[in-house]
Amino acid sequence: MVGLDGQTIGAGHAAALVGIAWAYAAVAALGFAGVGLFGSIAMGRNPMGLLLPALLAFLLDLCQMLPLPVPVRMALPSQPFVAWRGLFSATPQIGPLLTGLVVSLTWAVLATAMAWLLFRRRDFTDLVYDGSIRRCLLAGVLPLALLVGLTAGVLAGTGQTGSGITRPKVETAVSTTFGHLYRLQTAQLNRPDVTEAQMAPSAACDKGGSLVTDEGPGTDWRCVVSWHLPGAKAVGRAIYQVDVMADGRIVADGDGPTDVNGYFVVKAPYGTAPNPLWQVDSLIDLTSHK
Structure with a gap:
């Protein structure tokens, strides 16, 4: 599961x-x-x-x-x-x-x-x-x-104010989930396993552009996830259009590149398989102060 x-x-x-x-x-x-x-x-x-x-x-x-x-x-x-x-x-x-x-x-x-x-x-x-x-x-x-x-x-x-949805929380949720699901995709494609610590995934998120405060729910969040594979010189990047709901649920739709998160299936050695990185779901702890 x-x-x-x-x-x-x-x-x-x-x-x-x-x-x-x-x-x-x-x-x-x-x-x-x-x-x-x-x-x-x-x-x-x-x-x-x-x-x-x-x-x-x-x-x-x-x-x-x-x-x-x-x-x-x-x-x-x-x-x-x-x-x-x-x-x-x-x-x-x-x-x-x-x-x-x-x-x-x-x-x-x-x-x-x-x-x-x-x-x-x-x-x-x-x-x-x-x-x-x-x-x-x-x-x-x-x-x-x-x-x-x-x-x-x-x-x-106790210090709990606002909607509980902030940019650091969204970035942490998206990058953490991406790291876990990337390993799942790696196993599907029969590639060498890589840990989250080796990948060191991070996310840079923005809500509605520079004129909007990066907090609160909305469908106008956009995140760019970056990671690095051992032995590779280039840094991988994937774009997500993110919907953050008022109860803390996150639904991020992959926006490319195609071979990472831009398509709903991937070509596995045994045929086509659902792409776990195409749509990412996560949950923010609204009561957390981090």
């Missing part, structure tokens, strides 16, 4: 990571389960109570697409559902994983506590009353919104 940074993951290790990811997602779902419990008690027979988790998930999914500041993004209970991807990086991204775990458990505890308090005060003898929207907003939405604000404030105090 090929990881998010192009590294090769063994079958046993991959199976363990998948199991951990599923367990992590199950814990992340507890926050939404608490919201569902609160909604069912607050709104009684009204089906909207059970639809609250789905509505919340839809709204948060829209928020995930926006270039939110890192503290706000990490404070949302939907972030853990994408944070598990950090397990499949060459260096596991522990920061978002731990933050998401704490946020999910806090949401679960707070929503369940509010549901319990509301349950104790609810009059179940009234067959007509299905709950108050005002009470639902005051007892549910307001405390959870305050929790998001408090969590974002705490995270901001």
Whole structure:
């Protein structure tokens, strides 16, 4: 299995990571389960109570697409559902994983506590009353919104600001992934193996030209990757058009040269094979200060 940074993951290790990811997602779902419990008690027979988790998930999914500041993004209970991807990086991204775990458990505890308090005060003898929207907003939405604000404030105090996407992070992600995938392409072409240390790949990236600050998500990133093979005098170069998404995911499309990353297949000794360098995927740790 090929990881998010192009590294090769063994079958046993991959199976363990998948199991951990599923367990992590199950814990992340507890926050939404608490919201569902609160909604069912607050709104009684009204089906909207059970639809609250789905509505919340839809709204948060829209928020995930926006270039939110890192503290706000990490404070949302939907972030853990994408944070598990950090397990499949060459260096596991522990920061978002731990933050998401704490946020999910806090949401679960707070929503369940509010549901319990509301349950104790609810009059179940009234067959007509299905709950108050005002009470639902005051007892549910307001405390959870305050929790998001408090969590974002705490995270901001640790120095996490902006979108978390900077030029050094993009360059490191692209060059690291390129180095791993270059070795994979070398094996496909039956060439002598070369290590990442021998290649010393580096990337020079730019966003939108000299008039635009090199930070933040966008489809206007462009990177030139350079590397050097042992015994060769020339320095190899490959160009990528890079799409950096707000959640830190990177998709880089090869733009040449053709025999390196400019075409989707390569001519291997056994025939044509998919070119691993044609499209490069990676993931930025938004919480990293590097």
